[in-house]
Amino acid sequence: LRVEVGYREVALLLLAEVAGVLILASPDVPGAGLVVIGFLVTCPGWAIVRHLRLYDPIAELTLAVAVSLALNVLVGQFLVYMGAWSGRIGAAVLVAVTVTGTLFPVIPATADAAPDSEAGREAHPGPTPDEALADGGRARSLAS
Amino acid sequence: MTGVSVFILLAGLSAWVFSLRAINLRALDDLGLVSTLPPSTFIGLIALTVGFFLTLFARRYNPTLLLLYVGSLILMLYGTIVLVADLPRIEAGWRHIGYIEFITRNREIDPLLNAYFNWPGFFAGSALLVEAAGQENALWLGRWAPLVFDLLYLGPLLLIYRALSDDPRLVWAAAWFYFVAAWVTQDYFSPQGFALFIHLTILAVVLRWFLLPGHDFTGLRRQAARWRGASRLTDVLVKWLTVSGPPPPPTTAAQRAGLAAIVVLLCAVVVSSHQLTPFFTLFIVIGLVVLGRCRLGGLPILLCVLLGAWAAFMAFAFMQGHIDGLLENIGKVDSIMRDGVSDRLHGSSEHLFITRLRVAFTLFVFLLATAGILRRIRRGRLDVTAVVMMVAPFAVLPLQTYGGEMTLRVYFFALPAMGYLMARFFFPDSVRAASRPMRAAAVGMSLCLMLGLLLVRYGNERMDSYTGEEYEAMVYFHEATSTRPQAPRSTARQDDLPLVLLASWNVPLRFERDERFRYHVIGSLRGDGFTYLQDGDVAGALRAARLDAETEAYFISTRSQKAQLDLMAGLPPAAVEQFTQAMVTSGVAVPMFHNRDATILRLVPGAVH
Numbered sequence: 001l002r003v004e005v006g007y008r009e010v011a012l013l014l015l016a017e018v019a020g021v022l023i024l025a026s027p028d029v030p031g032a033g034l035v036v037i038g039f040l041v042t043c044p045g046w047a048i049v050r051h052l053r054l055y056d057p058i059a060e061l062t063l064a065v066a067v068s069l070a071l072n073v074l075v076g077q078f079l080v081y082m083g084a085w086s087g088r089i090g091a092a093v094l095v096a097v098t099v100t101g102t103l104f105p106v107i108p109a110t111a112d113a114a115p116d117s118e119a120g121r122e123a124h125p126g127p128t129p130d131e132a133l134a135d136g137g138r139a140r141s142l143a144s
Numbered sequence: 145m146t147g148v149s150v151f152i153l154l155a156g157l158s159a160w161v162f163s164l165r166a167i168n169l170r171a172l173d174d175l176g177l178v179s180t181l182p183p184s185t186f187i188g189l190i191a192l193t194v195g196f197f198l199t200l201f202a203r204r205y206n207p208t209l210l211l212l213y214v215g216s217l218i219l220m221l222y223g224t225i226v227l228v229a230d231l232p233r234i235e236a237g238w239r240h241i242g243y244i245e246f247i248t249r250n251r252e253i254d255p256l257l258n259a260y261f262n263w264p265g266f267f268a269g270s271a272l273l274v275e276a277a278g279q280e281n282a283l284w285l286g287r288w289a290p291l292v293f294d295l296l297y298l299g300p301l302l303l304i305y306r307a308l309s310d311d312p313r314l315v316w317a318a319a320w321f322y323f324v325a326a327w328v329t330q331d332y333f334s335p336q337g338f339a340l341f342i343h344l345t346i347l348a349v350v351l352r353w354f355l356l357p358g359h360d361f362t363g364l365r366r367q368a369a370r371w372r373g374a375s376r377l378t379d380v381l382v383k384w385l386t387v388s389g390p391p392p393p394p395t396t397a398a399q400r401a402g403l404a405a406i407v408v409l410l411c412a413v414v415v416s417s418h419q420l421t422p423f424f425t426l427f428i429v430i431g432l433v434v435l436g437r438c439r440l441g442g443l444p445i446l447l448c449v450l451l452g453a454w455a456a457f458m459a460f461a462f463m464q465g466h467i468d469g470l471l472e473n474i475g476k477v478d479s480i481m482r483d484g485v486s487d488r489l490h491g492s493s494e495h496l497f498i499t500r501l502r503v504a505f506t507l508f509v510f511l512l513a514t515a516g517i518l519r520r521i522r523r524g525r526l527d528v529t530a531v532v533m534m535v536a537p538f539a540v541l542p543l544q545t546y547g548g549e550m551t552l553r554v555y556f557f558a559l560p561a562m563g564y565l566m567a568r569f570f571f572p573d574s575v576r577a578a579s580r581p582m583r584a585a586a587v588g589m590s591l592c593l594m595l596g597l598l599l600v601r602y603g604n605e606r607m608d609s610y611t612g613e614e615y616e617a618m619v620y621f622h623e624a625t626s627t628r629p630q631a632p633r634s635t636a637r638q639d640d641l642p643l644v645l646l647a648s649w650n651v652p653l654r655f656e657r658d659e660r661f662r663y664h665v666i667g668s669l670r671g672d673g674f675t676y677l678q679d680g681d682v683a684g685a686l687r688a689a690r691l692d693a694e695t696e697a698y699f700i701s702t703r704s705q706k707a708q709l710d711l712m713a714g715l716p717p718a719a720v721e722q723f724t725q726a727m728v729t730s731g732v733a734v735p736m737f738h739n740r741d742a743t744i745l746r747l748v749p750g751a752v753h
Contacts, residue, residue, distance in 0.1 A: 026278050033277035040273055052402045056393075059352065062299030066345040067406060069269065069338070070413040076268030077416060085251040087275020 008050065012102040015043055020095045023088055036091070044068045044094045047101030071097060149202070149209055152195030153216060160188035160220050167228045169609050174494030174711055177225060177602030185224070189594055192216055196320060197587045200313055200575055210316040214298065217323050221597065222294040222331070225605070231615055232286030233608045235650050237333040240267070241282045242658040247271040249657075255461035257659055262459035265417030266335035281655065282333070289333035293341060294323070297331075300344035301560060307351035308530055308564050310390045313575035317586070322563030324593040325509050327502070327601040328556045329608075336553075339421035342414045344560060346407055346425055350432065351529060353403050354439040355392050384526035385435055404440065411443075415450040416458070420540070422451055424557040427539040431532035491712040498603030505596045506555050512589075513562035516569035523572055530568075533561035607708040610652045614702045617742030621700070622656045624736065638662060645689055645747075647677065647701035647720050650708040664689040667709050667720070674713050680726045697747040699724070699733055703740075 019039035022032045045067030046060075054060050075090045163184035173179040196213040199206060225233065232238060243260055247253060248271050253261040260267065274282045301322055305315040331337045368378035395403070415422045426447045432438035455463055491499070513534060520527055537557040544550055570586035571578045578586070602608075625642065641662045644653070648667040666685045667674040676685035691697055701724050706717035724743050727733040733745035 023276050033279055036277045037273055040276060049406075052399050054399070058299055058302055059348075062303060062345060062348065063406060065296065065299070066342060066410060070342070070409050072272050073265040073269035073413050073417060074409075076270075076272040077265055080247060080251075080253050080264065080268045080271075083252060085247065085271075087248065087272045090272040091276030 009102050012043060012047055012098060015039055016095050016098045016102070019043070020092065023091045023095065026088075039098075040072060040091060040094055041065060041068050044071045044097045044101065047098045051101075051105045068094075146202075146204070146206060146209065149195055149199040149206070149213075152191050152198070153209070153213060156188045156191030156195060156220075157216055158188075159184045159191060160224075163188060164224065164227055167224070169229060169605070170611070172606040172609075174492050174498070174606065175599065175603065176498065176605040178598050181598070185220075186595075189220060190591065192220065193587060193590050193594065196316075197583065197590070200317060201578075201583060205312060207312065207316075210313075214316060214319050214323065215295070217320065218294045218298065219291070221323060221594070223291045225602065225609070226288060226291045229609045230287070230612060231610050231652070232283060232289070232333055233605075233610070234329065234332045235652065237286050237289070238610075238652045239654045239658065240333050240335070241286050241655040243267045244271045244274060244282045245656055246658060248275055254659075255459070259462050259466075260335070262462040263335065263417055263419050263454075265413055266338045269338075269417075283655065286333040289337060290329075290331045293331040293337045294326075296341045297344060300341070300348035301563070303348035303352045304344065304560060305564055307348070307355055307390070307392070308527060311571070311574040311576075314564075314567055314571055317567040317571060317575060318564040320563075320590065321566040321593070322559060324590055324597055325505075325563065325566070326556075326559055327505060327597050328552045328559075329601060330552070330556050335418040336421060339414050339418035340556070342410050342417070343421050343425050343557070346410045346414065347428065347533070347560075349403050349407050349410075350429065350438055350440060350443070353392050353395055353400065355529070356437055356439050383524075385437075385528055407440065407443065408446065411447055411450055415447070415454050419459070420544075420553060421557075422447060423540050423543070424537050424553075426451070427536040428533055428557075431536040432529065435528055435532060437529050437532070492710060492714055495603070495711045498599060501596065502600045502603070505593075505600050506551075509555075509559070509562055509566070509593075512569055513558075513565035516565035516567070516572075519572040520568055525572075527565065527568065530561045530564050534558045534565065604711065607650050607704050607711055610704055611741050613739045613741035614652055614704060617700075617702065617737055617739060617744060618651070618653050618655070620737045621653070621698070621744055625660075625698075626657065642696040642698065643689065643691060645685070645691075645697060645699040646705065647699075647723070648674075648705040648708045650704050651700060651702050652704070653700065666723075667705070667713070667715070674709060674715055677709070677723045678715055678719050680719075680723050682723065682726050682730055682732055685723075686732065691747070693750050695747075696749070698736070699727060699745040699747065700742070702742040 016039070019036055021027075022029070022036050026032070042061075042064055046064035048067055049060055049063045052060075052063075054063075071094060072090075075093050076087075079085045079090050163182045166182040166184070167177075168180050171180045192213065196210070196217070199209050199213060232241065240260075243258065244267050247264075247267060253264050253268070255261045270282055270285060274285065298319060301319050302315060305318040306312075309315060309318070330340065365375070365378055365382065368374040411422070411425070414425060426444060429438065429440075429447065430444045433441050433444055517527065517531060535558075537554045540557075541550055541554050566589075570582050570589070641660065644661050644663050646653075646663060646665050646667075649663075649665045666689070667677045675681070676688065689697075701720050706720045709715040709720060710717055724745065727745055727747075728735060731748065733747045735743070736746045737744040
């Protein structure tokens with residue numbers, strides 16, 4: 001199993017570490033709550049969704065938030081139904097999900113190269129990041 | 145043009161920010177928020193609308209600027225009240241905060257105690273966020289929820305509209321029309337507000353990556369060939385079913401597997417978080433599968449299995465006690481419509497105006513969307529996917545009255561498609577191809593809908609917003625009653641719990657220790673409940689509450705309760721004040737707390753006969 005570590009992975013791991021410290025040590029730091037919330041509603045999903053290599057910022061962000069919120073719900077429900085409720089343990093599980101999802105491809109993807117490179121174009125026939133930002137790959141042809 | 149668009153956007157935002165300081169929620173009348181909005185709010189909204197459409201029609205397509213415009217629209221229409229009011233709105237939102245407090249305090253849920261705990265997903269997830277963030281309660285979540293939810297809806301909506309249209313500009317126009325017509329206030333801090341985001345995301349994934357570009361319908365054609373005339377009709381139908389919408393972007397098998405796994409995950413979450421939303425998802429997905437538009441043919445079966453399993457095992461406590469009531473209403477469309485529409489037409493004259501305007505606004509949006517379908521058909525195009533998304537929610541209508549809210553929910557779930565179809569009415573071919581009169585009509589209609597939305601969405605604002613003084617009184621009540629010895633919840637009998645008599649149900653009380661009290665509403669809006677308040681009949685009200693002499697009991701009346709009774713039943717606020725005074729002068733109760741917006745009385749044990 002190959003572990004890829006790029007700047008996105010480093011960012012996710014750093015965020016997971018900061019959130020983990022804030023959740024478990026709960027230091028009296030202004031804005032700590034916002035950082036934890038921001039982490040919990042985006043990062044667990046982002047760590048998983050990025051493996052899909054959708055190269056569409058709106059789609060990736062939407063799915064990252066949806067999957068993160070879904071994981072919050074499922075972990076929270078599991079703990080409460082098991083009679084082991086603890087918000088902090090639940091959040092720690094989500095930090096672990098983020099780290100695991102960042103380091104290991106939870107969803108195996110076939111295209112490794114970025115789609116705007118020649119190799120990536122062959123491996124991944126989807127839109128380039130620019131096209132995706134514009135309208136998911138169809139703006140260029142319509143604008144011309 | 146970009147410079148002009150940016151300037152107009154900044155000017156509109158500045159006018160709106162300037163207007164915030166002038167909004168005084170205490171000056172609201174029965175027309176709601178509109179009655180206190182200064183002219184600068186409207187100037188800001190007009191500037192935003194003009195700027196958005198100028199950017200939309202411009203020669204150069206600028207998605208970043210269009211995103212900023214739609215984001216600003218959400219901020220202005222849905223963020224104004226969030227920024228002006230310091231507290232969560234809507235009484236139900238306060239109760240939801242209370243259910244989260246129940247989980248964090250008791251570290252469990254009790255499906256027998258409350259129906260909501262049979263679908264605890266939203267509450268468990270929110271409780272996790274609250275506790276992990278080190279917050280005392282979810283009041284802050286409740287306050288910001290409407291703005292956050294509406295911003296969240298934008299993502300899946302854009303994905304859905306991209307799947308429906310080849311024209312990137314139409315995607316933004318559709319999103320714009322969605323947000324100027326989303327008047328149904330279900331985006332407050334609620335399971336349904338959260339579940340809508342999950343529902344939209346499921347549809348976004350299905351439509352964006354699993355939409356079948358076409359189905360040859362060979363069997364249907366073969367059958368139709370046997371009947372004279374049917375073959376031609378079938379050809380038209382098949383053409384409609386195969387031409388609408390762009391093909392999905394190419395994906396690998398691994399990507400599709402990952403996206404399908406996400407859909408399954410989201411289905412599990414929506415089923416466990418809200419009792420009604422998955423039915424809307426189910427009916428829309430069934431429509432798409434039956435008409436050959438969705439590659440995930442097993443998704444309706446999966447949803448049915450999840451719904452059945454949840455009802456049979458996880459929501460068993462609720463189903464056991466309510467199955468008869470749930471089945472009783474099926475098919476009674478007349479009573480569902482009566483509960484949802486005609487029964488709401490009462491109250492003060494301004495409130496009646498707002499309520500009628502809501503009905504008219506809703507019907508108008510349906511008509512405009514239908515006109516959009518017809519304009520497309522005249523051009524030989526039927527937006528099958530959008531039509532399914534608009535029509536399928538009606539399948540849920542005959543199932544339940546849902547407390548008189550089913551008609552609202554149908555509108556709520558049909559609106560994503562109607563946003564697209566309204567945009568199609570003005571731009572049936574493409575945005576750039578629209579004539580000048582149609583462009584002008586789109587701007588004018590957008591402004592009319594925006595004004596209508598401010599009236600109908602915030603028409604109850606006098607009762608939906610709560611003041612700091614009301615909150616202060618509720619905090620005092622909880623502190624004052626928390627010192628009394630209490631039996632463990634599991635052994636407490638309902639009759640042993642202290643009774644809280646409420647002037648009406650509209651009070652921000654139940655955000656804490658909800659299960660420690662039982663409640664009785666004196667000013668019920670149905671039947672002859674509020675006549676006790678009208679006549680100052682204290683003895684009658686206490687008899688109706690079946691209060692025995694030794695029961696620990698309290699009476700609460702607040703500004704928002706008086707506003708509700710005035711707005712919805714025409715009961716003057718003075719009547720509630722006189723009733724409160726009569727309770728004290730008759731010796732039944734003694735004052736416990738009083739400020740300008742709230743009065744709390746403690747009933748004297750033994751004084752009640």
